Amino acid sequence: MTTADRVLSAVDVAADEIVDFTRELIRQPTVNPPGDGYPACAEVIRRRLNAFGFETRLVPAEGRPEHTARHPRVNVIGRRRGRSRRPLVHLNGHFDVVPAGDGWTVDPFKGVVRDGKIYGRGACDMKAGIAAAVYAAEAIRRADVPLHGSIDISGTVDEESGGFAGVAWLADQGHLTASHTDHVIIPEPLYVDRICIGHRGVYWFEVTTRGRIAHGSMPFHGVSAIEHMGAVLDRISRQLMPQIAGRTTAMPVEPAEARHATLNINGIEGGQPVDGIQTPCVADVCRAVFDRRFLIEEGFDAARREIVELLDRAAAEIPGLRYELRDLMIVHPVRTPADSPLIGVLDRSLRRVLGRSGGLVASPGTYDHKHVTRIGGITSCVAYGPGILDLAHQPDEYCGIDDLINATKVLALSLLDLTQTPS
Numbered sequence: 364m365t366t367a368d369r370v371l372s373a374v375d376v377a378a379d380e381i382v383d384f385t386r387e388l389i390r391q392p393t394v395n396p397p398g399d400g401y402p403a404c405a406e407v408i409r410r411r412l413n414a415f416g417f418e419t420r421l422v423p424a425e426g427r428p429e430h431t432a433r434h435p436r437v438n439v440i441g442r443r444r445g446r447s448r449r450p451l452v453h454l455n456g457h458f459d460v461v462p463a464g465d466g467w468t469v470d471p472f473k474g475v476v477r478d479g480k481i482y483g484r485g486a487c488d489m490k491a492g493i494a495a496a497v498y499a500a501e502a503i504r505r506a507d508v509p510l511h512g513s514i515d516i517s518g519t520v521d522e523e524s525g526g527f528a529g530v531a532w533l534a535d536q537g538h539l540t541a542s543h544t545d546h547v548i549i550p551e552p553l554y555v556d557r558i559c560i561g562h563r564g565v566y567w568f569e570v571t572t573r574g575r576i577a578h579g580s581m582p583f584h585g586v587s588a589i590e591h592m593g594a595v596l597d598r599i600s601r602q603l604m605p606q607i608a609g610r611t612t613a614m615p616v617e618p619a620e621a622r623h624a625t626l627n628i629n630g631i632e633g634g635q636p637v638d639g640i641q642t643p644c645v646a647d648v649c650r651a652v653f654d655r656r657f658l659i660e661e662g663f664d665a666a667r668r669e670i671v672e673l674l675d676r677a678a679a680e681i682p683g684l685r686y687e688l689r690d691l692m693i694v695h696p697v698r699t700p701a702d703s704p705l706i707g708v709l710d711r712s713l714r715r716v717l718g719r720s721g722g723l724v725a726s727p728g729t730y731d732h733k734h735v736t737r738i739g740g741i742t743s744c745v746a747y748g749p750g751i752l753d754l755a756h757q758p759d760e761y762c763g764i765d766d767l768i769n770a771t772k773v774l775a776l777s778l779l780d781l782t783q784t785p786s
Contacts (some may be wrong), residue, residue: 386481445512445514481762487760539740547739
């Protein structure tokens with residue numbers, strides 16, 4: 364039996380443990396916002412890594428505004444050293460989850476197993492991925508295979524809200540940088556047979572229109588900020604959205620509809636609270652928040668410039684229209700270099716475990732790849748893990764057990780190869 368065969372067998376033997384660990388993580392209600400339960404979940408991961416031969420530490424995001432006494436932002440990092448410090452492969456997973464929402468037929472925080480699936484908030488996004496990473500490394504140890512290089516595993520916070528107290532903070536503080544890390548795999552749920560090589564860019568911005576308050580029975584004495592916001596939205600709908608919808612990227616974004624540039628209105632607020640006691644007033648302020656997903660071929664500067672030009676035209680054409688534009692979040696697109704060893708290694712592992720490779724995909728949203736590359740300087744980074752992307756953030760989110768076990772095998776074989784451990 365080859366080394367690789369022994370490792371694959373060790374994963375099969377540990378299958379029930381992998382499922383149980385996933386369920387244990389799901390039972391930690393690490394809901395973001397506001398950031399509940401982070402220290403407890405970090406401790407669950409730390410204890411498991413300690414038991415599996417890792418040197419671990421809890422890393423609170425000291426100095427970040429999100430890190431508060433009520434909702435501390437606590438990350439965990441573990442390292443298993445091989446014969447050599449390098450190559451060093453880092454497996455990273457976020458353990459925060461979005462709120463459960465309505466529409467569930469099972470308890471979202473019980474880790475229910477039914478019909479070969481593990482149900483729960485975060486089951487696929489991405490607590491199953493964390494379990495797969497931990498047990499991929501553990502299968503190598505149980506197969507009694509001495510590592511040549513080294514492995515880091517981290518569990519981090521706040522990916523769902525940008526990752527700034529999680530991976531971004533770790534990279535900024537020197538815990539995850541190109542100076543000591545060669546490759547990063549993030550086991551996000553982007554289909555068990557595919558390798559994710561990056562994502563589109565994000566520009567979140569807020570537009571505020573300013574009017575003048577007046578008595579509601581004499582609106583001609585005022586200027587309605589809501590009417591002016593309506594004019595802005597109308598121009599966005601008629602002019603900008605059709606224009607950007609015609610642009611496509613060469614990146615293999617899935618689903619295919621997301622290969623176009625997009626713009627979504629996240630929320631709007633103006634005038635008096637609808638559920639409150641009403642008084643007769645013309646609205647003097649209206650705000651709207653937008654989510655612009657731009658393509659690597661467009662770039663941020665051009666994407667922002669066309670927003671400014673649309674607003675300027677509206678202000679010039681509509682008497683009294685005043686606006687303010689505020690940037691909320693900017694994430695530039697990232698793409699793994701075509702010659703990254705990660706791509707070939709994972710492809711070979713997929714073909715051995717599944718008998719096929721689904722090829723390369725890119726994410727319609729962002730994930731922590733952006734911080735790994737842009738702050739940490741590590742270009743050899745991909746996402747690969749168990750789960751179906753479309754189920755993320757949905758009621759009755761689940762991860763198939765077969766996907767979980769197969770992804771663990773793919774990661775284990777890839778760790779052997781990337782750490783230059785003979786297989």
